[in-house]
Amino acid sequence: MNSPLDIHRLQGTADLLPAESFRWTQAEQVIRGTMLRFGFGEIRFPVLEPTELFARGTGASTDIVQKEMYTLTDRGGRSLTLRPEGTPSVVRAYLEENLGSQRPVWKLFYLGPMFRAERPQKGRYRQFHQFGAEMIGAASPESDVELIALGHTILRDLGMNAVRLHLNSIGSPDARRAHNEKLLAFLEQPDVFQKIDEDCRRRVQTNPLRVFDCKNEECVRILRHAPTIDQFLTAEDQEHFARVRHGLETLGIAYDLDPRMVRGLDYYTRTTFEFKTNLLGAQDTVCGGGRYDLLVETFGGPATPAVGFASGIERILAAVGESDVAPVALPRLDVFVCGLGDNARGLTAAILSRLRGLGLSADTDFLGRGLKAQMKEANRLAARLALIVGDDEIARGRFALRQMDGGGQSEIPADPSQWDKGLFVGVNA
RNA sequence: GUGGGUGUAGCUCAGUUGGUUAGAGCACCAGGUUGUGGCCCUGGGGGUCAAGGGUUCAAAUCCCUUCAUCCACCCCA
Structure with a gap:
């Protein structure tokens, strides 16, 4: 391309x-x-x-x-x-x-x-x-x-x-040998050999058993009379x-x-x-x-x-x-961390580390984008929660935690060491 | 190895008997909301029309070659 x-x-x-x-x-x-x-x-x-x-x-x-x-x-x-x-x-x-x-x-x-x-x-x-x-x-x-x-x-x-x-x-090999002989004899009969197609004639030489795989209707019809292994x-x-x-x-x-x-x-x-x-x-x-x-x-x-x-x-x-089996959905992200401004971005690595340490999946924006773009990203990742970390939140000592499904929002302490997993178990967890 | 189909934007596809600057939907980015996603509206970026050669005033369009890909044969999972 x-x-x-x-x-x-x-x-x-x-x-x-x-x-x-x-x-x-x-x-x-x-x-x-x-x-x-x-x-x-x-x-x-x-x-x-x-x-x-x-x-x-x-x-x-x-x-x-x-x-x-x-x-x-x-x-x-x-x-x-x-x-x-x-x-x-x-x-x-x-x-x-x-x-x-x-x-x-x-x-x-x-x-x-x-x-x-x-x-x-x-x-x-x-x-x-x-x-x-x-x-x-x-x-x-x-x-x-x-x-x-x-x-x-x-x-x-x-x-x-x-x-x-x-x-x-x-x-057993003996049974197969006997069958192979009889099958060959059948296939080599002139009135059979002339009616089967080119591929099958080649198979007679290489691997006679394979004629049974043929999809040609005429061959299938003729081969109905061929000896099969079960008789041997x-x-x-x-x-x-x-x-x-x-x-x-x-x-x-x-x-x-x-x-x-x-x-x-x-x-x-x-x-x-x-x-x-x-x-x-x-x-x-x-x-x-x-x-x-x-x-x-x-x-x-x-x-x-x-x-x-x-x-x-x-x-x-x-x-x-x-088939009509429902396709498996990718697992959802637990928390997307939105960092706003340099102060917040200085904290996100520690925040992510804490969330992941609690056994949650967590991700953030690495492009310095604005909140709107970050929320969009959180949505794209099917995040359950968005954790918003901005200057206001840092000053108040409380981070905003948004439920991505319903849109409800609450606050949690800004100190990650005070968090436990239960804080982040949303309604859909 | 053999036969047939298809190659146009990231994806799915339009593109008239050859005719000006190649389009749509989705996706992406931005704005509408100077800190809030999905729905909606507006705008934007993105193409060597698979590649090379030929015919023509003019080729995505016609011809040749190559490549890729899909389906089938052979055979197998």
């Missing part, structure tokens, strides 16, 4: 100003609070990790690894990557800190920025923020239910009512899945079985799930996860089952903003 600055925010990143960052802080408090109530402890891990962590953990065949990572080489020639997701780091820390030998089960959560070099669009950014939870060490269906219930509860606590849970089991689950897979569903029903968490649901990451086994909303356009998944029983092993650890999810904060806040 006409800014003298020719340095700009990177595409797909954002500056959050106070009105918005306040919403974020509130959301983060809700997330942390619910996580702790579910017995999950916060883990903080580096934003920068060895590239190899994601190549092996997220999976070399995933789009994330193939084309979406911000990767750089440090001065020692090591390849580093800005984390595109959290799960591999949690697993790395689990092994590196030897957590498995301290306790059989760990429940960990994280919250922070992730980076993916995609083309931005609605609900998709290059720096975005996720919270996620992982339970490592438990194989039981009840642990799947715990994670889904956790995601469900947090979304609800954040004001997201319009979400739908999509549930699937992709079974082993008896143990089926038993596990049945118990997960039973657990959700016990909790009254509604779900849609979706045998065509595809997750983008390589490491999932058995249960996978997504919470979707219809408020966001194309990027409608606000929370996604599943079981990953083999990931710890791929990093050389002992066979360790695990389940987890990740959820996008931008998408949730956008969806809540679209």
Whole structure:
């Protein structure tokens, strides 16, 4: 624009100003609070990790690894990557800190920025923020239910009512292999292959499962006859899945079985799930996860089952903003101090200090403006009270205290050491 | 990486078949009240019309290029 600055925010990143960052802080408090109530402890891990962590953990065949990572080489020639997701780091820390030998089960959560070099669009950014939870060490269906219930509860606590849970089991690797074979055979039938669109033909080569994601009506119609994973689950897979569903029903968490649901990451086994909303356009998944029983092993650890999810904060806040939930108001300022003249301005720092020391929020004018402008500022800040300090007040030893809402005005002693918090508790406090 | 839309004041947007000094609302500042905010009235500041090039007597307007941004594809939170 006409800014003298020719340095700009990177595409797909954002500056959050106070009105918005306040919403974020509130959301983060809700997330942390619910996580702790579910017995999950916060883990903080580096934003920068060895590239190899994601190549092996997220999976070399995933789009994330193939084309979406911000990767750089440090001065020692090591390849580093800005984390595109959290799960591999949690697993790395689990092994590196030897957590498995301290306790059989760990429940960990994280919250922070992730980076993916995609083309931005609605609900998709290059720096975005996720919270996620992982339970490592438990194989039981009840642990799947715990994670889904956790995601469900947090979304609800954040004001997201319009979400739908999509549930699937992709079974064990053997079941997936068998399904993949049959699916390929189906797709390669000449009368099928010719009818599906170009994208789907490409998917046959790269990742046949993805054809189930196609939005082309003709493809969707043809694929209704394609074999789905649920027909290939082993008896143990089926038993596990049945118990997960039973657990959700016990909790009254509604779900849609979706045998065509595809997750983008390589490491999932058995249960996978997504919470979707219809408020966001194309990027409608606000929370996604599943079981990953083999990931710890791929990093050389002992066979360790695990389940987890990740959820996008931008998408949730956008969806809540679209819904009819009342927006949170910025907190009001308790006292705005109007200093008139040099004598008064010499006192304001001590006055502010005392008010803040009493636990009140307090601010003043730093531009030497007149009373009218200062009152206007107090109004703009939605101050509850204006404390007027002028030569008259100093001479009388009494400051004027104005109620900004009703307009009533009273007096208080000019000596801050005589003040207590009750003096400033207005009618609306 | 591919396709489409949009770039005019801090924000949301007008701007006629190309025609004089580019406008409105909101926001900001000041005055109406020499010490009292919100509502109202009056006035004011603020623009390289995204940038660069071209056509023309004349370009915010037409053409080209670049950049930014949004939406969608791919894929995912």
